[in-house]
Amino acid sequence: MIIYVVKPGDTLYSISRRYNVPQDKIASDNQLANPDRLVVGQTIVILPDNISHTVTKGQSLYSIARNYGIPLEEIIRANPDIRSPYRLDPGMVITIPKADQKLGTIYVNGYTYPNINMDLLQSVLPYLTYLSIFSTQARPDGSLIPVNDAPVIAAARNAGVAPFMVVTNMVAGGGFNSDLGHILLTNRQVRDVYINNVIQMLRDRNYYGLNIDFEYIYPEDRESYNNFLSEIATRLHTLGYPVMTAVAPKNRENQTGLLYEAHDYPAHGRLMDHVILMTYEWGYTRGPAMAISPVNEVRRVLNYATSAIPAYKILMGMPNYAYDWTLPFVRGSSARQMPVPEAVELAANVGAHIKYNTTSQAPYFNYYDQAGRRHEVWFEDARSVEAKLRLVNQYGLGGVSYWTVNTPFPQNWLVLDSLYNIRKVL
Secondary structure (H helix, E strand, C coil): CEEEECCCCCCHHHHHHHHCCCHHHHHHHHCCCCCCCCCCCCEEEECCCCEEEECCCCCCHHHHHHHHCCCHHHHHHHCCCCCCCCCCCCCCEEEECCCCCCCEEEEEEEEECCCCCHHHHHHHHHHCCEEEEEEEEECCCCCEECCCCHHHHHHHHHCCCEEEEEEECECCCCCECHHHHHHHHHCHHHHHHHHHHHHHHHHHCCCCEEEEECCCCCHHHHHHHHHHHHHHHHHHHHHCCCEEEEECCCCCCCCCCCCCCCCCHHHHHHHCCEEEECCCCCCCCCCCCCCCCCHHHHHHHHHHHHHHCCHHHEEEEEECCEEEEEECCCCCCCCEEECHHHHHHHHHHHCCCCEEECCCCEEEEEEECCCCCEEEEECCCHHHHHHHHHHHHHHCCCEEEEECCCCCCHHHHHHHHHHEEECCCC
16 A cells, blocks of 8 residues: 655656556545546555556665655565666666555444445445444433434345444434433433343344443443443343443543543443544534544543553544634634545645644645635545554554444545454454
8 A cells, every 4th residue: 555645746647657556546446536636735545566667767776665665675575686776777677566464453343324325335334343323312211212224234234244233312303411311320210221122122123232322421420320331231241242332532530521521441441342432523513623533642542541441442433524614713613524535625626735734643724715714624534544543553452433434435445454454243
């Protein structure tokens, strides 16, 4: 895999000539909406087979190896006829081997809403272990509000992907609700009804396991939440169902705030089969413009998380969306969310050059709208995806979890597939 960053004057034709890979293949692999209109700073993922490279004046094996991102030793081994690797003649043709050594095998969870485009879902399923269907909500009496999940469950199972039922403390037509969470966790009668209904739906809907995403739980309900997790995990494990939770991205045990305090990392790590770290939303809808999932902040979360949860149980959160903020940021205003490919298309439409922040390891750009207002857009690209995916290997994590797979992000799957094998449980 080669991640190429578009430079001024580049065309898809010139890039294809540079790497001796057909431009149609590059366009198809990256699903480029307009191959004739590239953006400076845009990433292109190139997946070559063995390449025949024609040496130009001034090139050395070292410079060629660096250009292709291939270790020098591998190029030397692939070209035993080269007598002196330090002297290359212009016009000489050398073989660039395909770099296909992967870092390991990981679990990959993808969240989806039931209304996902089925063609898009089919394209993503080969890269997933689990598909978590968001979400089954509860009423204050412990009864459940079902979703139209049958088509998605069937598609997942047909593709060998394990479907997970996602339960939340969200209210109908609204967001996460602390009061509903309090009732479900502390009212003994309601809790019994709720757990029994969850188990029945798991059976009736042919789910593989349960994903618990309770957020904004009152800090005083922390132990009640732990007791709930212990009870439901014990019952489901007895029945053969794996259980996972999603937790806020804490960088220390005593981190304050309604989002964090009730999420007891050691308890989740002890009770759950997987724990999803929601390592995104530093840049969020109603906050100031910044990277959505900055690697430096993700590392802080992982440093704490791996001290409290067995690393092999951790699935690191991966965002699949972009935000467009209007500047200057005004509290109470909202950023516009869009799919990642649309962010690149927007840069092309407004004539922006994409920049890359090396601290957060994330791309961004600025532009002015027709009203003269300045905007800032942060998103993900192949570079930022690779930077985060390499953390899985560095920290020995179990894998990753995507929020969400409902919008296309073809470069992500190219990078993921180049770095890891995907573990399957069906």
